[in-house]
Amino acid sequence: MHWTPEHAQPLNQWPEQHLDVSSTTPSPAHKLELPPGGRQRCHYAWAHDDISALTASNLLKRYAEKYSGVLDSPYERPTLGGYGDAAFLNGAKGDPDPWPGPEPHYPLASLHEGLPGTKSGSGGGSGGLGGSPVLAGNLPEPLYAGNACGAPSTTPEYAAGYGGGYLAPGYCAQTGTALPTPSPAALLQPPPPPGYGPSGPLYNYPAGGYAAQPGYGALPPPPAPPPTPYLPSGLAAPTPLPAPAASRPAPTSYSFQAAAPGAEAGMSLKRKAADEGAEGRYRKYVYEPTKAPAADGAPYPAADNGECRGNGFRAKPPGATEEASGKYAGGIPLKVLGSPIYGPQLEPFEKFPERVPAPAPRGGFVLPSEEPLKGVDPGSLELVTSKMLDCGPPVQWADVAGQGPLKAALEEELVWPLLRPPAYPGSPRPPRTVLLFGPRGAGKALLGRCLATQLGATLLRLRGATLATQSAAEGARLLQAAFAAARCRPPAVLLISELDALLQTREDGTTATGALQAPLLACLDGGCGAGADGMLVVGTTSRPAALDEATRRRFALRFYVALPDGTARGQILQRALAQQGCVLSERELAALVQGTQGFSGGELGQLCQQAAAGAGLPGLQCPLSYKDLEAALAKVGPRASPKELDSYVEWDKMYGFGH
Ligand SMILES: Nc1ncnc2c1ncn2[C@@H]1O[C@H](COP(=O)(O)OP(=O)(O)OP(=O)(O)O)[C@@H](O)[C@H]1O
Ligand SMILES: [Mg+2]
Incomplete structure (x- = not known):
């Protein structure tokens, strides 16, 4: 047999093969060229034709085995030229140890970079798909697929190609586990742009989510959008969303929201907004204890020149809330009593822009398209406008003592959806009606005013008890006029307090239920229906049980306004007493x-x-003095009995939304 290795191997590989050839019988043609002393040990760099058949067979077998793994490898191999022939000539022929040669000449970008768990760095070299399959094929079993760390190989297809060959001895590509199998989609992903770490998240949005729309107070400025290189081409940035709803607990079975006409899909029925530890989250809800003393002793100072702002509110007197002290008069910080934060958490006035002229429609709270005044009695409208328009000072969340979870719930389920633009055409309408129920004086109307402030809305107030004193026809006319007046001043909040009075049986035997309930329901359907987007109706009642189901269901949201806890009582008292120039010691106040x-x-x-x-x-x-207050305590007491309070809790469980 006449055989030369050149017949079987490419030219750039045959010198290595000849390092294997340890023939001691050089060809006669070469004998004369060899140094005499080294003849017996010399390895020829070229083939000679008198090789034995057995040697030739062994050679064939050996190289067939050696390269069969390479040829069968599922991975795309780099061109051999990329590594240079020198890599193969580096004296490591058949070496079972990891390849000790130089780094690859080209920085081969491994497709595995960017996959979770992939380690980048020089130690790993181009261990991914760019690794040398030849070398991997040379490696003994324990070095395959990251087994340098002794981890079990769970991905057999990685064994041949996943570059153990370039792993330095002892380097662990995965901490204790094999590299996860990449999904086909991941393999199709373009490599990350230069400058971004391969193991970083593809999207790097702020953890706190997105800020609300401009115009909504007390929220931080919107974060910068994610850098465009992070967005895969062709993908739009996601729509900003309000606070994550995922953290809300599952609704309880009592809630009626799903059946309520205004209840929107996707809105959680029950939620626990109290995130007691997260002070920053409720920072803006912290009560501001001290306002400027009212000249006439009224609950709110009238030092605003009677000027009514465009949104129906007047600005707070400058410095009215700036003088909040962080302690009781005696020096105990309110935090000692369990208060969240107590201090001058002020909302700058700039966050409540003037609404003259009316601003562009914002979000779902947009201008109505219908003619609101059609068919409305002009006299009633005039009466409503002159008597019911509330021009009180704005009420911030911090002006309401305590009620942190409730305030958060109102903001997340009412204010944000109303101010946020619809995510897409046909997206669910935000709720337009909310019922606040609880003991008398618990702050339901105060919260209604606060909602109007937060929405930048005109506030119209209507008392059910006053309406109920009118004749049925007059009451209905006033009711319609109030809704019409609110609709023609969008955005507007219509606050109907003592809602139950509209549904009660009168003492004279005539019942208003039939007379005023029908117009009320009609107004709620029309005024807050699909055609009227610019108003929110806030109903309040201290007798929720008096509401029949039809009325109850017209209110998409129903929240229990509980009595203030000890901390909130301290804050309310401190504010009220400060207005009267009374300073109690810490012990007296406690x-x-x-x-x-x-x-x-x-x-x-x-x-x-x-x-x-x-x-x-x-x-x-x-x-x-404290003695005066002690004396007053003998005359003024709480009106709500424990039984009544229990009934609120029960009603809340049945029909409320919790918070
Ligand atoms: N949490 C509170 N923080 C500060 N002030 C409060 C709070 N709750 C009630 N008040 C004050 O108590 C007074 C009565 O509040 P409000 O009129 O809002 O109660 P209400 O629940 O609407 O009562 P009603 O059922 O009688 O209509 C207001 O002067 C209000 O400022
Ligand atoms: Mg009230």
Whole structure:
């Protein structure tokens, strides 16, 4: 047999093969060229034709085995030229150890880079698909597929090609586990752009989510959009969403929201908004205890020149809330009592832009297209406009003591959806009706005013009890006029307090239920229906059980406004007493808070007034003392009995949305 290795191998490989050829019988043609002393040990770099058949057979077998793994490898191999022949000539022929040669000449970008768990760095070299299959094929079993760390190989297809060959001894490509199998989609992903770490997240959106729309106060400025290189081409940036709903607990079985006409799909029925530890989250809800003293003793100072802002509110008097002290008069911080944060958490006025002229429609809270005044009695409309338009100062979340979870719920389920633009055409309408129920004086109307402020809306107030004193026809006319007036001033909040009075049986035997309920339901359907987007109806009642199902279901959201807890009572008292120039010691205030358990905010205000009256200080020339308050405590007490409070909790479980 006449055989030369050139017949079987490419030219650039045959010198290596000849390093294997240890023939001791050089060809006669070469004998003369060999140094005499080295003849017996010399390895020829070229073939000679008198090789034995056995040697030739062994050679064939050996190289067939050696390269069969390479040829069968499922991975795309780099061109051999990329590594240079020198890599194969580096004296490591058949070496079972990891390849000790130089780094590849080209920085081969491994497709595995960017996959989770992939380690980048020089130690790994181009161990991915760019690794040398030849070398991998040379490696003994334990070095395959990251087994340098002794991890079990779970991905057999990686064994041949996944570059153990370039792993330095001891390098662990995966910590204790084999590299996860890449999905076909991942393999099709383009490599990350230069400058971004391969193991970084593909999207790097802010953890806190997106800020609300401009115009909504107390939220941080919107974060910068994610850098465009992070967005795969062709993909639009996701629509900003409000706070994550995923953290909300599952609704309880009592909720009626799914059946309510205004209840929107996707809105959680029950939620626990109290994230007690997250102070920053409720920072803006923190009560601002001190306002500028009212000149006339009214709950809100009238030092605003009577000027009514475009949104129906007047600005707070400058510095009205700036003087909040972080402690009780005696020096105990309210945090000691479990308050979230207490201090001057102020909302700058700039966050409540003037609405003159009316701003462009915002989000779902847009201008109605219908003619709102059609068929409305002009006299009633005039009456409503002059008597019901609320021009009080704006009420921020921080102006409401306590009620943190409720405030968060109102904001997340009402304010944000109303201010947020619809995500897509035909997306669910935000709720247009909310019912606040709870004991008298608990702050339901205050929260209604706060909602109007947060929405930048005109506020119209209607008292059910007042309406119920009118004749049925007049009451219905006023009701329609109130809805029409609200609709023609969008965005508007119509606050109907004492809603239950509209549905009660009168003492004279005539029942308003039939007379006023029908117009009320019609107004709720029409005024808050699909055609009227610019208004929100806030109904309040201290007798939720008096509401029949039809009325109840017209309110898409129903929230329980509970009595203030000890911390909130302390804050309300401190504010009320500060307005009267009264400074109590820490112990006195703590005792007063203890003695006013079960008081509503309204009753705390009455207590302070009673103390002033009892002290003979109608003009509030002298500060109140603790003794005056003690005396007043004997006369003013909480109105809501424990039984009543229990009934609210029960009603909340049945029909409320919890918070
Ligand atoms: N949480 C509170 N923080 C500060 N002030 C409060 C709070 N709750 C009630 N008040 C004060 O108590 C008074 C009565 O509040 P409001 O009118 O809102 O109660 P209400 O629940 O609407 O009562 P009603 O059922 O009688 O209509 C207001 O002066 C309000 O400022
Ligand atoms: Mg009220």
